[in-house]
Amino acid sequence: MKTVLNEKINYDLITSYDVSYLREYTILPFFDDGLTLYLYVSEDSNLNTCQEFFNNKNLKFLSCEKEEILFLLSDISTKLRLFSLAGKSKEFDSLNSSFMQDFLEKLLSYSIEKNSSDIHIESCNNLTLFRFRIDGNLKTFLVLEKNFIKLVSSYLKLISNLDITQNRLPLDSRFSFLIDAKKFDFRLSTMPTLEAESIVIRVLDSKNINIDINKIGFSSHILLDIQNALKLTQGLILVTGPTGSGKTTTLYSMLNILNSNEKKIITIEDPIEYKLENITQVQVNNKIGLNFDLVLRNILRQDPDIIFIGEIRDELSLQIALQASLTGHLVLASIHANNSSETITRLYDLKADPFLISTTLKLVLSQRLVLSYCKYCQAKGCSKCNFTKYKGRTIISEALKIDESLSSMIFKKQSINTFNEYLRKIKHRSLYDDGKLKVKENITSMEELLKVIGL
Template sequence: MNSLDLELNYEFISKFHIQELQNSLIVPLSKEGIFIKCLFCSESNYSSFNTLNLIRTKELTKEQILFFLSDMEFRTKLYSLASASILDKNSKQNHIESFFKNLIEKAIALRVSDIHLESMEGVVSIRFRIDGKLKVFYIFQNSLQRVLSSYIKMLCRLDITQNRVPLDGSFSFYLDEKKFDFRVSTLPTIYGESIVIRVLDNQSILKDIRELGFNQEHLKNIEDIQKLNSGLVLITGPTGSGKSTTLYSIIKGINKEDKKIITVEDPVEYKLRQVQQVEVNDELNISFKEVLKNILRQDPDIILIGEIRDKNSLDIALQASLTGHLVFASIHANSAVETLSRLFELNSDKYLLSLTLKYIISQRLVLNICQTCKKQGCKICNYSGFYKRSCIAEILKIDEELSSLILKNDGVSAYLKSIEFKTIVEDGMKRVDSGITTLEEVYRVVNA
């Protein structure tokens, strides 16, 4: 199904009886003489509109039709503000400010992680990323993009005349006395600009570890991890698998007055109370290598390395964990066993690795079946059938036997089979059996 690239005129749509449109599964777009252009689906019922000449413009799914006909009061309000922002020269600033404020408040209410404002031929599309998946929410005239771009750049204190070079900025927004931070990236495209706004919500990432969806066995392992005084703990998974949330949640549980915690991140997006966070900046010679080289002089108890990228960062992590520090780090690999292979590829010192490596957490995030509609699609889940995500994982504890096998780099897979090591797929299957997610969703994220 191609993405929708037609403007949705909600002032026109609101002239019809919304319940009738929902029952008929038709979205009217515009009137041209005696004809009305409309969106339709395979289940559309045209009998209610037999006195009108309908031109079926584009076919969508039933869920898409119902979604675009939902939340009509807000959609109409946003469309009116968008139109006024384009046409009313005298009060343009007030209109675009109100438009953007309403858009941000809606995004926060819907738990959006990223807002994508994208110029296309003739229209600007606004997509929200919710629970890791992008979905088109609003479509307006393309001329809105320039007004919106200028306003966002003004908020970020960027040069509003620059629309042919990529820019990065940030701004803050208060809602009900709660502060939200946003990171902005702009990129010139053939039709205008692509603007992505990342919603940085500390409350969503600084969760108690028990809120993340780990099973009881995994939670017991994580409790044991939090009791460690030294060693190396690795967390692995692809981008968007929740590694940062898990790491921050573990750190939150051990962040006490008697612990000195230092993180090395690229970039620092979420601020942690009482934690010394260092942001990598190659232009200022604050590289991973330079920071890690000096970090032990700060007398830390716990070190969090955003990502092990090369042999140098791995060697420092191993040395730090060997000398009485607890080190957490992420590394790109698809499973716990593959993580070991990745460490060997980086020419790690096998002796140090066997001594210091304590746990490997490999995880993914699966979409949860919406408990309101049971995957039929409703307003709560934005007609997607899924609502929120939970973590599936495998946690490999490095015991004495496994440590000796790591030293020899031999027999790891056979040993894991002999102890019936529970894999991430098996954890996912339990969630399927419990009605939390679907088989397709488990295989989608595991094979990502």
């Protein structure tokens, strides 16, 4: 069945009709050439009064999913306003035009309203697509003419203090915007492609940094393991998982618990996205020689109590993390691994001394993010969840506490099969086990769980 999400929608045409009727009967006017009115309909569309409603015009029906039609008819006043402002911006074709500023303000406000983490602006099939990443997934929210991407690119570069004539090299910067009298920060990245630039705007939402670890979605037994580990004065705590699994949010929530005037906390990040009060944050800057290695080699001279390493990426970063853990520091870090037991073999791969690992490693927290059922419609599909049946995400996780037996196995560098056999023996609860608990509690679906953990 054809998708209409990546096609240009004429909102003037849609709003020339009674939108409440279109929603009720699941009908989307798409194109009128003067002779024929083209309508998108679904298997559930009610066409009984269609001919009369559209003034007995010659009608042609095209098929698509019901959810797509309802999604396209949602937030119609916002989409119409963006459509209108884009047209006026293109008409005046000036970076000083207030229409372009108003368009961007409306776009950013809309993305924040939808809890979007990123806005993707890209060229596709002679069109400019505006896609929002919400709960980890991309969805097209607006489609405009192809040439509009050049205008929006130039304006974004202008307000980000970038060279507006440079479109052959990747660029990145930041900008701020007042939205409803509140200042928001955004990170801009542009990348040259075959057709046009690809533009990504990251929404830097400062309220995310104060997330309470009790409200992220951890199961009670996982929370207890985390809280006990954070009472330690030295050792290594690792949070593992693929990109986009919420590792940074979890680590920031741990830092919020540890943060106090009695302790010095230093972070090494690339980049720093959020400023944490009372914490010394160091941002890597390779352009001036302030690289990861240099910061790590000098960090202990700052007399820290707690060290946060954004990502253990090589032998050196792991070596310093282990040494710091051994010499009276609590070290929190992220590392890429599929699960808790595979994290141990990942440490071996980075040539870590098995004795150091067995002595310093205290907790490995492996996690994923799964979509949660929409609480507004109970997973039926509504405007709040953009007719996806899901809204928001929760964590599924497993916590591997390094007890004496595991420490001995690590020191002896035993195989992952030996680790897994021991974990089965002690009835360790895996990612899948925690996910099944969330399915049983009707928080998410088995389909979503299997998709995320790759079974």
